[in-house]
Amino acid sequence: MELYELTLSQAAEKLRNKECSSVELTESALKRISETEDKIGAYITQTPELALEQAKKVDQKIAAGEKLASLAGIPIGLKDIFVTKDIRTTCASKILENFIPPYDGTAVSKLKAQEIVLTGKLNMDEFAMGSSTETSFFKQTKNPWNLECIPGGSSGGSAASVAADQCFASLGTDTGGSIRQPAALTGIVGLKPTYGRVSRYGVIAFASSLDQVGPMTKDVRDSALLLQAIAGHDPLDSTSVPKEVPNYSEFLQNDVKGLKVGVPKEYFIDGMDAEVKNAVEAAIKKYEEMGAQIVEVSLPHTEYAVSTYYILAPAEASSNLARYDGIRYGYRSTEAKNLHETFIKSRSEGFGDEVKRRIMLGTFVLSAGYYDAYYLKAQKVRTLIRQDFEQAFQKADVLITPTSPSAAFKLGEKTQDPVQMYLSDIFTINVNLAGLPGMSLPCGFTKSGLPIGMQLIAPAFEEGRLLHAAYAYEQATDWKTRRPSL
Amino acid sequence: MIDKKTVTSVAKLARLEFPEAQIDAFTDQLNQILGHVEKLGELDTKSISATSHTIEMETPMREDKVVESEVFKQILDQSPAHEDNFFVVPKVL
Numbered sequence: 001m002e003l004y005e006l007t008l009s010q011a012a013e014k015l016r017n018k019e020c021s022s023v024e025l026t027e028s029a030l031k032r033i034s035e036t037e038d039k040i041g042a043y044i045t046q047t048p049e050l051a052l053e054q055a056k057k058v059d060q061k062i063a064a065g066e067k068l069a070s071l072a073g074i075p076i077g078l079k080d081i082f083v084t085k086d087i088r089t090t091c092a093s094k095i096l097e098n099f100i101p102p103y104d105g106t107a108v109s110k111l112k113a114q115e116i117v118l119t120g121k122l123n124m125d126e127f128a129m130g131s132s133t134e135t136s137f138f139k140q141t142k143n144p145w146n147l148e149c150i151p152g153g154s155s156g157g158s159a160a161s162v163a164a165d166q167c168f169a170s171l172g173t174d175t176g177g178s179i180r181q182p183a184a185l186t187g188i189v190g191l192k193p194t195y196g197r198v199s200r201y202g203v204i205a206f207a208s209s210l211d212q213v214g215p216m217t218k219d220v221r222d223s224a225l226l227l228q229a230i231a232g233h234d235p236l237d238s239t240s241v242p243k244e245v246p247n248y249s250e251f252l253q254n255d256v257k258g259l260k261v262g263v264p265k266e267y268f269i270d271g272m273d274a275e276v277k278n279a280v281e282a283a284i285k286k287y288e289e290m291g292a293q294i295v296e297v298s299l300p301h302t303e304y305a306v307s308t309y310y311i312l313a314p315a316e317a318s319s320n321l322a323r324y325d326g327i328r329y330g331y332r333s334t335e336a337k338n339l340h341e342t343f344i345k346s347r348s349e350g351f352g353d354e355v356k357r358r359i360m361l362g363t364f365v366l367s368a369g370y371y372d373a374y375y376l377k378a379q380k381v382r383t384l385i386r387q388d389f390e391q392a393f394q395k396a397d398v399l400i401t402p403t404s405p406s407a408a409f410k411l412g413e414k415t416q417d418p419v420q421m422y423l424s425d426i427f428t429i430n431v432n433l434a435g436l437p438g439m440s441l442p443c444g445f446t447k448s449g450l451p452i453g454m455q456l457i458a459p460a461f462e463e464g465r466l467l468h469a470a471y472a473y474e475q476a477t478d479w480k481t482r483r484p485s486l
Numbered sequence: 487m488i489d490k491k492t493v494t495s496v497a498k499l500a501r502l503e504f505p506e507a508q509i510d511a512f513t514d515q516l517n518q519i520l521g522h523v524e525k526l527g528e529l530d531t532k533s534i535s536a537t538s539h540t541i542e543m544e545t546p547m548r549e550d551k552v553v554e555s556e557v558f559k560q561i562l563d564q565s566p567a568h569e570d571n572f573f574v575v576p577k578v579l
Binding site for chain 1 (some may be wrong): 488522577
């Protein structure tokens with residue numbers, strides 16, 4: 001067995017027991033990257049020299065008998081939306097092609113404080129706008145299970161890299177499903193924490209009332225470990241919540257007797273992919289066999305979620321992306337003759353089509369005469385969606401749904417049809433609108449061998465409950481033992 | 487439904503410009519998306535309050551203190567054009 005096949009927690013244990021060094025773990029991950037990256041295309045920027053330097057430092061500390069943090073010396077990748085000091089950060093956009101940040105974001109600082117090893121910056125949809133990683137300015141990332149398929153998005157590089165064993169874990173961000181959907185499509189575990197649980201400081205903003213940072217890992221234990229490292233209040237993010245962080249590993253229990261698992265009937269709709277439906281229904285049955293209590297719940301406003309999201313998210317994005325003006329950083333057009341043209345030409349040449357489409361949509365719904373009909377209306381429907389969940393959680397401890405309506409689709413299949421692409425987030429968007437924690441984990445495979453994911457949803461700040469329910473299911477099944485052959 | 491003229495004026499507001507053919511494509515696509523979101527009109531929301539933020543909290547306050555930036559030069563270095571301590575832009579007047 002190669003070292004790169006280990007999970008994050010297994011690698012950390014081997015390192016603690018001195019069965020391997022951090023340099024060995026790092027060399028193994030780097031070897032895997034060089035063997036598979038041509039096929040997968042997960043990285044925008046690789047940082048092998050830095051990785052080896054960081055690994056050596058950790059090994060020296062181990063040799064000196066110093067006590068190390070739980071993630072010390074483990075190779076981890078970051079979505080290229082995380083601002084990293086002195087390392088190019090592009091957000092997969094031409095407009096930030098040469099941007100070298102002068103600081104680290106909080107999640108990155110926390111991982112650095114744990115002395116992780118950075119493998120590099122991972123590909124994504126431009127400004128996290130997409131569900132397939134096809135809107136990246138730089139490259140197309142492929143699904144490790146089938147190279148003709150997309151890895152999901154927007155954190156597609158983060159998902160593909162973990163699924164292909166190029167790194168032991170990665171961080172992604174999730175605004176409408178961007179951690180959970182690619183996790184489902186690549187057969188890994190992805191957790192979007194409660195809004196406010198993890199600091200957004202130094203995460204390039206897309207839709208600020210929805211964006212959240214979370215772990216993408218090979219199994220549920222790793223998810224708990226990585227969440228532990230990044231969760232907590234941060235004075236540098238005014239929306240981060242000053243609430244104590246529990247010890248997440250304590251929630252990794254097998255016993256789910258009496259746990260009330262809610263099944264929202266609106267998530268099992270006619271016309272949805274039969275293989276996905278069957279796999280999630282089998283998982284529900286499994287919970288029942290394990291002693292959980294299955295209850296039917298209703299989230300009646302589910303069908304309005306995509307519409308609500310595609311007003312609110314572009315509105316916030318159009319405002320956030322106003323900062324890219326070609327003046328202080330980022331791309332500046334050389335064609336402009338005056339200041340006004342500098343703004344227009346820099347933005348028009350620097351942004352890709354999907355980003356422009358969302359800026360246009362957002363500017364439109366916020367413009368005079370349309371604000372009440374679109375933006376305010378959507379904010380009100382958001383309240384209804386939140387209330388649906390509050391009512392459901394009076395009957396259930398966690399909810400179970402499919403993560404994505406289908407397994408990974410083919411490259412190019414939906415790029416010409418924005419509405420079809422937006423509908424691939426139909427089961428994940430609600431969770432962001434309500435600010436809740438949600439998690440995707442593997443629950444089966446299609447006949448053609450593509451992974452299927454299920455989603456668990458819990459009340460705000462109950463990530464522990466998600467980890468508990470997910471861990472128990474994972475231990476009772478063997479999906480995680482299947483790996484893509486590359 | 488929005489027309490080409492509206493799309494052109496929204497582009498102006500967003501500081502974006504498009505070749506003629508793309509304006510047509512965008513008008514179609516935006517109408518498709520807006521057609522989809524019309525669905526919200528089915529709901530009566532007269533007595534519903536708006537949610538702008540899911541977690542209830544107060545605005546955190548801090549002391550307004552002047553501190554020296556340690557990365558002043560790196561920040562300037564990221565700009566497409568700068569001189570002394572200033573960003574350089576094309577002539578405004």
